[in-house]
C-alpha cells in the first residue's frame with residue numbers, strides 16, 4: 001500500500017517507515033525537518049519537505065501521491081512549549097492536522113492512524129489505565145491530542161474512512177532527538193556519553209511506562225493492516241510496567257557500564273544531579289495495552305533492559321561519529 005507518513009523523518013515516524021518497508025508497503029514522508037532529519041530515512045524514500053500549516057502544498061502532495069493510508073505523526077510535541085505558545089501549538093497540532101485529514105479525505109485515503117498520547121489524556125493515574133478512562137487533558141498539547149482524536153472520529157464517520165488513534169506511553173529508542181524538552185532516555189544517554197551529569201527533576205520517583213520505538217512502529221503497521229469493525233477506535237500502546245526515573249537512570253548507567261566492558265570504550269560516568277520538579281509533571285502515568293493485544297495482535301517485543309541495550313548502543317555509535 002502507498003502510505004503518507006507525516007513526521008516520517010522524526011524518531012517514531014522513521015521507525016514506522018522502516019516497519020512499512022519491511023512489510024512490503026511504500027512510504028512517502030512529509031516533514032519540515034524542524035526536529036527530524038533525512039539521515040533517519042532509508043535511501044530512496046520520497047521526502048516532501050514542507051510545514052503541515054501550508055494547507056495548499058499538503059493538498060498538492062496528497063493529490064500527487066494518492067495514498068491508501070496515512071500515518072499522522074508530525075506534531076509540536078513539547079508540553080511546556082504548548083503552555084508558553086498555545087497558538088503555535090494549535091496551528092500545528094490542530095490546523096496542521098486538519099490539513100492532513102482533509103487532504104486524506106479529498107483523495108479517498110482508506111485509513112488514518114494518528115499518534116495520540118496516553119499520558120496527556122488520562123492525567124495522573126497510579127494503575128494502568130484503559131481506553132475508556134475519561135480524558136482530562138490539562139495542557140494545550142494534551143487538548144490538541146484530544147481534539148485531534150475527535151476530528152479523526154468526525155472524518156472517519158462523515159468521509160467514509162477508518163480512523164485509529166494510538167495513545168502512546170513514553171516512547172524511547174534509537175534516533176530520538178536528545179535536544180528537545182521530552183525524551184528523557186535520549187537526554188540521559190547523550191549527557192552520560194559526553195561525561196556530563198544529567199539532571200533528574202524532582203525526587204526521581206515519578207512513575208512512567210516506557211515503550212520501545214520499534215515496538216510502537218509495529219503497532220502502527222498493525223493498526224493500518226488490521227480489519228477493524230468500527231469506523232473509529234483508540235488503542236493504548238505501552239507496557240503497563242511502572243518504572244520511576246531513578247530506576248530508569250540506573251538502568252541506563254548499567255547498560256553503559258556493560259557496553260564499556262564489552263567494547264573497551266573510554267567512558268566516565270558522573271552521578272546524576274537533582275533539580276527542582278517541573279511544574280505540571282504527572283506523578284504517575286501508565287497505560288494498559290490489553291485492547292491492542294486483543295484487536296491488533298500487538299504486544300511489546302522489548303522489555304526495558306533490552307530496549308535500553310539497543311538504545312545505548314545506538315547513541316554510543318552515533319555520539320562517536
Ligand code: NAD
Nearest residue numbers: 007009010011012032033034035036051052074075115171
Ligand atoms: P519527533 O520530534 O522525533 O518527530 C516529529 C516529526 O514531525 C519531526 O520529524 C519534525 O521535524 C516533524 N514536524 C514537527 N512539526 C512539523 C510541521 N509543522 N510540519 C511538518 N513536520 C513537522 O517526535 P516523536 O517522538 O517521533 O513523536 C511523533 C509523534 O508521537 C508526535 O505526534 C508526538 O506527539 C507523539 N507522541 C510521542 C511520544 C514520545 O514519547 N515520543 C509520546 C506520546 C505521543
